[in-house]
Structures are given as C-alpha cells and as structure tokens.
Amino acid sequence: MAFQNFVSKCAFAFKPFIRQHNLLPFSKAFTSDCKEPGDDSQKHSTINKVFRHCYPEVLEGAINHQILSELNASMIYLSMFCYYGRTDIALPGCQAFFRAMYNEEQTHAFSLIDYQLMRGGLVTLYPVTVPEDMNWTDITVALGVAIELEKRVKEKLEEVVQLAECHKDLQLADFITSKFLKEQNDSICEMGRLLTKAKRLVDTGGVGRHLFDREIFEYMRDKNPEIKFPYRNI
DSSP states (O other): OHHHHHHHHHHSTTHHHHHHTTOGGGHHHHHGGGSOOOOGGGTOOOTTOTTOOSOOHHHHHHHHHHHHHHHHHHHHHHHHHHHHTSTTTOOHHHHHHHHHHHHHHHHHHHHHHHHHHHTTOOOOOOOOOOOSOOOOOOHHHHHHHHHHHHHHHHHHHHHHHHHHHHTTOHHHHHHHIIIIIHHHHHHHHHHHHHHHHHHHHHTTOHHHHHHHHHHHHHHHHHHOTTOOOTTTTO
C-alpha cells in the first residue's frame, strides 16, 4: 500500500503545470516514471538469498522506480543541452548549465544502481522517455520545467525515505537523506534564482538574453571547470 501511494501521488503532480504552460508534448517525460514498474518478485526471487539482509522487495522496486525517474529527468536536461548548443541558437551558458544538470541526474542514477547491487537487489531497467518536442525557445519556460523536475524528484525521494522507515531500513533512509536531498534543495534554490534573473533580462529582448547567457556561462565555468565546449568563447 505504501508503494502504491508513492506511485499514485506523482501521477498527478505535474498536470496543473503541464496545462498552464501548454507542455503536453513533454508530458510523457514527466509521467512515464509514475507508473508502477511492476512486481519484480514475479521475475525473480532474491528475498531468501544469503547475501541479502532485511531488504524487502518493495524497497527494491522503489529504488528501481527512482532510477527510472532520474534517467527520465536526465533526458529532458539532455534535450535542453542539445537545443542551446545548436549553431543557430548559440547560448553556451545555458548549454553548459543543462549539461551539468544532465551529468548530475546520470550520477544519481548510477549511485542508486550501485546501492541496489550492494544490497543484493536486482536492477530492473525500464524504457526511458525523451521529450517529443525539443525546442526550448523560451529560457524561462526551460528553467520552470527544470524546477518542477527537481521538485518532483525531491518529493519522490522523500517518499522512498518514508517507505524505508516503514520497513525499518534506517541505512537506506540515511543514504537517500544524506546523499540526495540536500542536492535537490540546492538545485531548486539555484534554478529559482536563475529564473528570477532570466525573467528580468530576457524581457528586454535579444541583448538581455545574451547578457543572461554570458552571466550563467561565467557562473558555470567557475562551478564546473571540468566541462569543456569547443565554442566556449563564441
């Protein structure tokens, strides 16, 4: 029942935001990871294996579901990275920012995969959804979508923590709380500030868009010096 509640809550989380901003082409990417992945126990039984200790299958399913959520989010960020990196768009600051967000979601997915394997669970991979429309012309809309993504991922992580606590799995609860939740709050704050600046500058036209992109590029260059782009100065 706890896992069903966890799944059903996210199914409607984005409907108002999707309708408000006319984001129906992206709705599959928002909701595809909200369906219940299925009962993994029908495919395999690991509950009695000697290397698996106090790790019920409902938690294994929740972690697999969270892996899918992180990968779906990464595909949306990848589509934004590709759009702003186009030669006819040429916004390297936005490109760098969404490249970093893509890397972060991929890193989260692999961290969850490593944890699943460490606990003796089996990783079940499900089809990843990509946005149907990859045109992110309005920077404020792209940042708004990104904020909603981060909020959703945070809420689903909190549901995993609650589920783990229900099953007295304190180590899983601590793993999610200490490794993921602070990063989610940091990302929501960071994107909120960027959205505020974008609304002020983008409304002034092309010059404002250029100034915003230049500012975010310098910010990302200092924050993630390891990310290199062939046209960073253009």
